[in-house]
Amino acid sequence: MQKILLVFVLLFRISTSIAQTKDSVQQKVRAVVTDKFPITRVLNLTYESNTGYSYSSKLQGQDLPKTKVESMYQAGGSININFLKSRTWNLGTNIGYQFTSVNSNRLDPIAQSTIQSTHQYHYHYESLNLTRYSRLWGKVAFYTATVAANGSEKAIERINGILSTTVVLKATREIQMAVGLIGFIDPAAIIPVFPTFAYKQQFANGMILDVILPKGAYLRKEVLRNGRVSIGSDLNSTIFYLYNFQGAEKVYTFSQMEINSGLTYEHNLGRSFIATLKSGLKTIPRARVFEKNKTQRDYVWEANPDPSFYINAGLSFNPFAKKRK
Numbered sequence: 001m002q003k004i005l006l007v008f009v010l011l012f013r014i015s016t017s018i019a020q021t022k023d024s025v026q027q028k029v030r031a032v033v034t035d036k037f038p039i040t041r042v043l044n045l046t047y048e049s050n051t052g053y054s055y056s057s058k059l060q061g062q063d064l065p066k067t068k069v070e071s072m073y074q075a076g077g078s079i080n081i082n083f084l085k086s087r088t089w090n091l092g093t094n095i096g097y098q099f100t101s102v103n104s105n106r107l108d109p110i111a112q113s114t115i116q117s118t119h120q121y122h123y124h125y126e127s128l129n130l131t132r133y134s135r136l137w138g139k140v141a142f143y144t145a146t147v148a149a150n151g152s153e154k155a156i157e158r159i160n161g162i163l164s165t166t167v168v169l170k171a172t173r174e175i176q177m178a179v180g181l182i183g184f185i186d187p188a189a190i191i192p193v194f195p196t197f198a199y200k201q202q203f204a205n206g207m208i209l210d211v212i213l214p215k216g217a218y219l220r221k222e223v224l225r226n227g228r229v230s231i232g233s234d235l236n237s238t239i240f241y242l243y244n245f246q247g248a249e250k251v252y253t254f255s256q257m258e259i260n261s262g263l264t265y266e267h268n269l270g271r272s273f274i275a276t277l278k279s280g281l282k283t284i285p286r287a288r289v290f291e292k293n294k295t296q297r298d299y300v301w302e303a304n305p306d307p308s309f310y311i312n313a314g315l316s317f318n319p320f321a322k323k324r325k
Helices: 002-018 024-033
Strands: 043-050 053-059 062-085 089-108 113-136 139-151 156-171 175-185 193-202 207-213 216-223 227-243 251-270 273-291 301-305 308-317
Touching: 089 227, 113 227, 156 251, 251 308
Parallel strands: none
Antiparallel strands: 043 062, 043 308, 053 062, 053 301, 062 089, 089 113, 113 139, 139 156, 156 175, 175 193, 193 207, 207 216, 216 227, 227 251, 251 273, 273 301, 273 308
C-alpha cells in the first residue's frame, strides 16, 4: 500500500507542474491543486494513537494464543519536492519516515501466565520520480517513472520501480476527473498492474465529493472562516521489517492494510500551514508477515485484528496554498 499511496502523491504533485504551462486546461488543474487545502503538501508531520484491540493469528498455519494490543502509536513525516522542472518534464523526490510502537500481552498456555511486550519499529522510504507531460487523444496526460527504496534503521531492504500513466478527462472549476494505470516492478506486489480513478465535484451548496480509487472517498465541506470538515474512508498501511523473527536469520516484512473511516477537520493557519485532526474506526482486512524477497501470498504469519478507534493529529506546510483572508 505504501507504493500505491506514493503514486497518488505523485499524481497530484505532477498536476502542479503541468499547470505551469499556458494551456487553459492545465491552468484549471493548477487552481485545484493550489487551493486552501491541497492534497499534496511539501512537509507533513503526523502522530496517531490507537485504542486497544485483540487479534487472533496463525504461524505456518498453526493457531497461536490470542493477543491483546494494549496501545499502539505512530509518528512520522514526509517531504515532497520537485527540484528540476521544465515545460514538458519534472524530476522530484518523496522522502518519508514512520516510527511504530506496540504494547501487547498474550497468555502463555504452558506457564498459564501473561507475557507483556513492547516493540518499536523504524521504517523509511525514498523515491526519485521522473515525469513527462503532454497530450493523449487531445487530453492532458502525464507519465511517471519512479525508483523507490525503503528499509529500517539497519539497512535499505527493498528497491523497486513504479510506472504510471494518467489522463485528465475533465478539468473545470466544478469537476475534475482523471483515469490511469499503475504498474509495479516488484516481486512482492499482489497485483502488478491495476487501474486508478480520480473524481472531484463541487456542488452549489459548497459540498465537495472527492474520490480517489483505490485510495478512498470523502465528502467535504468548508466551515467557519478557514476550516474544512470531511467524512469518509481511506486506505492506508503500516509496513516495517522484522529481524530474528521466530529465531530465523532471514529478514521479514510486516505489512498491514488498513481502512480508516470517520471524520477529518482541517484548519488553514495561514502562512501555508494546515493543522489536521482525524478520528474514527480503523479496520484491518489483512496483516501478514512474509520473507522480504517473496510475495505476500507466501506469508508465514497472518492475523485477524478486531476494529479499533484511532485519533490522528497532523501539521503540514505547503507554499502553494492560498493565503488566509
